[in-house]
Each structure stands twice: as structure tokens, then as C-alpha cells.
Amino acid sequence: MEYDLGRLGDAGTNFLGIDVHGLDVPAFLATARHLYPLLGLLWLGALLRIRRAGWLLAGIVAANAFAWLETNYPLQRIYAFGPSRDRVGNVALCQVVAAGNPPLQTWQVGQMHFEPFWGLLVAAVSGWNVERVLRLYPWFSLIMMAALAVSISLGLRPGPGERGGRRWEAVFAAGFATLLCSMPFDSTRPYRVPWAMTFLLKPNHALGLVMLPIVLRAFASIRTWRGRLVTGLLLHVMGWVFVLHMFYLVVGLAAFTALSMLRWPGEARRDALDSAVVIGVNLLVVSPYLVMLVAGYPAFTRSPLMTLDPASAHLMEVTFRHGFVFWLGLWGLVVLLRRGDRLSRLWAAQVVGGLALWLAYYVLSALQLARERDEIYYWNAFLLAAVAGIGCWDLGGRAAAWLARPPVAPAIRAAALGALLLPFTLPYWWNPASMDGYFTLSLPPLAAPLRQATDFIRGQTAPQDVIAGDPDFARYVAALAGRRALVGLTLPLPRDWDERWRLQGMLVAGPDPEAAVAAAARYGVRYLVVTPYLLSTYYSGTDLGRIGAQRHLQSVFFTGDPDGDYVAIYRVKKRES
């Protein structure tokens, strides 16, 4: 749409409030790529003196932050806001909650929402302030990167009595999961760059990944029925965060049980009981949500688009595509299975379960039901990388033992491995200008008419007011002003879709003003947004002049060129009592 395309060179600030419209972006990115190796080597050098796993973990978080800042700094809008429909939609879902509307509804008035957790979280963090959400939203990506690194390092930390070297191994797993889950030319592949597509684009999904180590740790620690109940409840929370991740984890638990029966028969009964109870508790608590989800989401609607991409070598995408990380991940799997403790088996089973799900997509594709392929791909990519970190640490230890007597301190091993792996970490090769299709499109600020119109709506309308009109523009109204829409594109169709469009028609074309006002009141519609797109696509028989003459409408805002691009806002007059 024209209104979401600003121009490069227009004055605008980035998320830090810094004017970057004159920034030489290619030079900025090149400088960042030259600086990173230097900073990385210095950090690893410091590790040789400090000799704490926490320092390495801090370095991993800092490296993620470096790439995050490098990507977001030049942007004069929220990353992918506009170029990605997902992005606008996700921000919209949060904003309507921040404006004070029910969290169980989407930005399409009266429609149930499948993933209310994120919107509630964002609204709470922002203090239920729509403007603050826009300022804080870029930071959520960084928070999720840091949270995942910390979560994995804590989730895999050694228990009492275990070797201290496991602490370093856990940090390595965290480093691999965040910095080595992606390869330089992932952008040329069907699923693109996992790091960017998860943390930058969908931090809400990244939260599900953050919960994975926590749930697995809780499961590994189960000793009593209370533990089973708590773990089941944790898993249910994961379902609210991102239901697909909950499902993947459940499949991993099934794989865990199967592995126990095959190789650890002494543990099988306990493992099966724990899995059954945890999954059962989860299903019990989350089942109403699942019913709502199945009823409202077209998960079982076949479509020729829901098949595997013929350009993708499906089996190889989650294996050989990851290069040396795949081989290290395979070794990590061996290490975990040989170790045989409960936590290790859980992680190994998650990898096996993820691969099994990936294979199952052949069947789903044949049924034209292969939805959310990217989500399972990312799940597998992060899992494989985490386990590869474990494999790498183990191989590093063996190499150190072979090369040096006496044994090398863990910090020295970590620094050496870190230096070796530095060129393969994302910030070393990351060039968003050529590797991220959303980056360049996110450089210019939002078009002025869009900002002006949504500023008006945010400032001059009540939070509960519903906006009718352009169903595509409605996404921006929701995302930038926190107002719900009567009809919106990109969301599943509500049951009363036809009735909503009839109301639209009544508002735009009349001829019965009283009936239009009455119908509008039923949905809480107080404003009508008219754009060239609305008229040319849906109401080509009318024009601004005729709409403005409608007795039930009062013009309250206009920006743009009436013969070109514009946004016109009308207030729906209230029913006379």
C-alpha cells in the first residue's frame, strides 16, 4: 500500500530517538562487521584472565545485542513494520490490549484471540500505554535473545554434585543456540535466517523457546506429584505463549518416553508416568483454549499452498543445511545419550522429536495440511544448535586432552573454541542489507499521511472506539493507535463477516442513515476511514464527495491529495435519543 511506504531521505529518528535519515547505511554496516571480530577477540582475551562462565555468557548476550543494534539502529521505523504483515498484525494485537481492550480479542472487534499471552505481557510492560509500546517494542527482541541465552545456560547447568565443567558446557549451548543457529546464506533458502525471523520478527515466538529449558529442567527435577503438577502447569503456560512450541515439546516428551522404553527400561515406568501426568495436566488446563483454537483457526483446511516447497530438499534442510553445526549436533546427541542422566535424555529426545515432526511433514504435505513449516524449522534449528554446543564442548575437551598435559582449564578451552567459532557467529557475517529482505524496506520512516492519521486517531478517539473502512489500513490503525477494527485483512474471517461488510456498505453508501447508525452502535463503530484503496477495491461507485454528504457521517480529519493518495476520517454520528 502506498501509505506504508515512506521515502529514504525523509527526516526520521530511530528507536533511540536519534536522527538517522542521513546515515550512510552501507558504511555503518561494514564498520560494524569490521568492529565485531576485534571486540569478540578482546572479550575472549579477557576471559583468559577472568575465567568465569558468566563472562562468556555475558559475551554471548553482548554479541546478540551487537547484531540487534546493528540491525535496528539505521531503521526509522520498527523493524519490518509495514513490509511484514505479521509484524503489523502482532503489534496491532498488543496495542489494542495496551489501549485497555480485552486481551482475549484480536484487533478485529469481537473476534477471539489465540495467543493472548504476548499482548498481555507487552501491555503490562508498557504500563498499558499505546505510545510506550511503540518505543519499547524493538527492545523485546533483545530481551528475548538475552532471555534465551540465560534460560539455556540455567536450564542445562549442572546439578549438585555434578562436574563444574558442565556450567561452561551450558553456556556453550546457549552461545550456539543464539549465535550459530543461522548460516551466512540462509537468506537464499526457503526458511530464511532463523535468528532474524525469530528474535527480530517474532519475539513472541522466541518467548516459547525461552520456556523450553525451564520446562525441561522442571521435568527433570520431578520427584513428587507436586512436581508433576507444577511442570504440567508450566507446560500449559508455554501453550498460552505459543501453542506450537507446547505441541513440539509434547512430541519431544513422547520421544523421551519411547527412548526410555528402548534403552533405559529401568527408568521407563517413571518417565512414562511423568510424561503422561505432565501432558495430561497440561491438556486438562489448556483444553478450552485448544478447542477455541481448533474451532477458530483453519488448521485442518486443505490448501495447495500448504505443501512442501519443491525448491527445498526437505530432509536436508534440518540436517546438512546447517553445515558443521549439524555434525557437532549429532555428536552432542551422542554425548547426551551416553551420559544418560534425565536432563540429557530430555534434551536428546527433544531433538529426536523435532526431527520426527519434520519427517511427518511429508504426510502433511500430501494432505495439503503442511502449515507453519517455518516454525518447526526454527524449532529444529535452535535445538540442533544448542545440542551442537554440547558436542563442541565435548570435542574441545577431547582435543585439549590430546594436545596438552596437564588438563587445560575450562576458561582456556572456552576462549580457544570461542576464537575458532567467532567467524561463524552471526554478527561476524551478518549484513542485513543483503541478507534480510525486511531491513531495507524498514529504513524509511512511515509515510507522513499514515503517521498523521493514526496520531489523530490515537489522540482524538476513545480506546474502545471501533474503526470501520479500509480493512488494510485498519491494521495500522490498530498497531499505531490501538483501536480495533470492524473488518481487517490478514486475520481469520469472523463468523459474521458478511454482516460486517453489510455495515461497511451502509456506512459508505447509505441510504438509510438511522439504520447505519444503529448497526454501527452494535459493534461500537464510531469512525470510518476512507482511502483510495477502499473505494477502488470495494466501492468504486462512490467518491469522497458523496461519502462526505452522508447525513450519518461528519468529516473530522483529512490528509493528502483528494485526487491522489489520502486518508479521510469520518465520525459516525450517534443515534439521537
Next chain:
Amino acid sequence: MILRAGELLGVPQGVPDPALHAGLLRYLLLALALLWVLAAGRSRPGLSLLAGVTFVLAAEGFWVLALGRPYGLFLDAALTRRAADMSVAAAGAPPGQGFLVDVPPAAEAWIPAATWLRPAAWLLLWPTLLPLLVLPVLGVLVHSLWPRREDAPVAATLCLLFSTGDLDAARGVGFVPGLWAHPGSALLLLLIMAATLVLGRLAVREVVATGLGAAAMASWLVVHGASEGLGLADATLLLTLDQVPWCLLAAWGWPRLAPAGRALILGGAALVLLSALPLGIDGWGSESFYRFGLLLASAQPLSSLLRQAAAVLGRRRALAGFAPASLSPALLVLAGAPTCFLTWWTPTRTDRLMDESREPIAERLRTAMAWVRRETPSSSVFLASPDYAPEIAVLGGRRVLRAPTLLVADDDDRRDRAEDKVLRGRALGKLGGLYGLTHVFIAPGDFLSFGIAGPEELEKRGRFRLRYRDSSELRVYELE
């Protein structure tokens, strides 16, 4: 003229289609890798080399077959200029004449070679086909000439699999991705590599052999690169971190490294540093020498590591039938081939010219230009619009008066006046005999600024004799 590699094999246009068949390519490469593993594991070095060459040819050949035209033709001015000069030279233009009448051709080896390249119908395709052979030939050279014979299979495998890494490709100097932009200099690179390998085997002191090899690489200085240079920061990273783990293995193997390997590393590093400066030295070849040097240097230490791994794995019942010496190259292929750059290379997503070259040349244009080549004397000079002048030169093999999208002659003002007079039907006067204009090529929409509403208008303006016309109103007029 054959313009598509697929035509040589009888493969229809649109096959292979990357959007439909890239997945199959990856599986094919996996299968070829497994065959390579078997050949290597059975101590059949010749067969193993053949399998490796086949792997490389499949990985590269898929993308070449997907092209609908020679790489970059009519999409890149420099590549199109070269093709135009080649075509005009092969068609028998007078010596010293390039595609622009009375302008000498570019000083490129392809142009004189065009007169003897056979088959003639493949002329425009050679710069697209020859790069396919560079890496396989290089692998054969290394396999044949590497002095440490026990490491030769591993050395050749390393060169075939790891000639390009993700990091140097991301920095714009990847070996395989750069081949099609350097078709002629890739052959020079091959010659230099061969010379270095041969010189390294001379029965002289190692330092002398190393020096001779490094000196051979100085001939790369004649290849022009980007004038601004790579930049010192990029060059430093290319020489160090971008080459992990090869730089580390090479350092380990340095004491026992053959002179050719040292020459490539030292000479290549020097060239990379020079290409960092704004001296116009090509960074692609410089980095390639350095990288191949590191790979060759890694062969011995890697062989040693692989033998140890093979000794451990050989105790497994499934692998008991393999000798450790043959298991080690097999392990290298097994680990490397499915994950290497070549297997996952998608040039249509990273190389604009590779992507846009998938579109074939319009058939009506090919037919018209075939007529021009067949029915007009080789000394003919055409007047054509900027949209079609390149096609006249490249596909028709005839010189043109002006082709501003490719090259602007020093006397372009005078050529512009000549063009104006011809198209307005005026007498050429002093310009008459200057350029030897013989024909006009005109298509619908050409020369509108001269008041020519359609091709048929031209013959009303002067003494033009219609010689060719097709259903889309592409026309050729002869000047009377």
C-alpha cells in the same frame, strides 16, 4: 547461434527450473557424494577423483543449464561488449574493428580467440561453459601434481569441496561464484596454479621453488579488478578469520608443506594485500590463490587426523571392510560434501546476472539476427536504435554506428549527425563515406523522436530498400 547450454544437451527451455528442481539438485548431490564416499573408501583414487569431478560438474552445471542465455548477455554492459567484439571478429570484420565501426575492439584475449574457437555456433556460449571446467581441472591438476602422493587424494578433495567458503563468498570473493564474471581470467588462474604446482616439483632448493611459484603468481597483476580495492579491514579478515579452520591446519602443516603450497600462500597473501589498495588488482583471484594454498597446506595434517579417526571407526563392524588409509578420504567426503558451499549454492538468489540470465532471448529477435548474419555481407555497418544495436552486434555479428548503452565513441557527435541525416532522409554529404553505413534495423517504437511513427515510415523518407520484415514488424532496410 546456440545461446543456451541446454540446447547442447537437447534439454528444453525452462529445464531445470530452480523454483521446481533445486530440491532435487540437493538430493542428487547427496547421492553423488555417497558414490564419491564409496569410491574413496574402496581405495580407487582415479574413480574417487572422477566422482568428485562429477559432483562439482553437477553442482555448477545445474545453474548453467538453467540459464536461458549466455551469462550476463544484454544485462551487463562489459560482458555484452565483449560478446559483441567476439561476434563481430568471428564474423570476419576487418582487422582493428570492434563492434562499433572504426573503434578498435577491447584488448581482451577472447576477441582474437573468437576467430578460431570452434564450433562457431557455440561462440557466445564459451564464456559461460568454460568456467564449469575450471574447478574440475584444478582438482585433476592437484591430484596429478601434488608432490606428496600419499596426501594427493585428500588435497584434491579439499580443493574440489572447499574452494569456496561461506565467509569469502559473503565478502564477494568466493571462488565458484566469481567464475562467471571472470571466464578468461579463470583460465589464467588455472595456468598459474598449474605452473606453481609444476615449479614446486623442480629439483631445486625448496626456497627457490617457492620463490619461483610466488613469482608465477605475479602474472595475476595484469588482471584488472575494482579500482577502489577490497579495503584493508576486509583483506585482513580474508587472510585470517575467514579462513578458519584452514589457516590453522595450514599453520600446523607448514613445516612439512611442499613449495607449491607455500608459494600459493605467500604469493596469494601478497596479492590480497595489494588488492586491498586502490590499485585495481583483482581480489577474487588473489584470494583464490591464497585459499587454495591453505587447502593444500591442510592436506597433510588433515590426513593425519582423518587416519586417526578412521582407525577408531574402523574397529566398528560396519566399517571393518575398509582400510584406514582409504577410510580417511571417505570420511572427508562424507563430512564435507553434503554440507559444503557447492551443495547449497543458490546463485539465482545472490547473483543478479545469474538470475536475470534465466530469461531467454526472444525467438523473433534470434530469427531476425540469424537473417542478418546469413544475408548481409560481413563488412556491413548497421544503424539501429539503442535498444537493438547490441543485438545487431552480438547476434548478427555486424558492426554498428552507435550503441550508447554499451560504448560511446569519441566522435559520437559526428555519428549522431550521420544518424540524424539518414533517418530524416537527408543527404549524408561529407559523412557519406565515413562510416560505410549500409543498413538500418528498425523495430516498432524506434526513432520516435525523428517523427517515425512506425517502421514502414522509414522507406518514405529516402532511398531505403526493404530486405527483411517479420510478423512483429522488425525490419531491415538496405541503404541505396
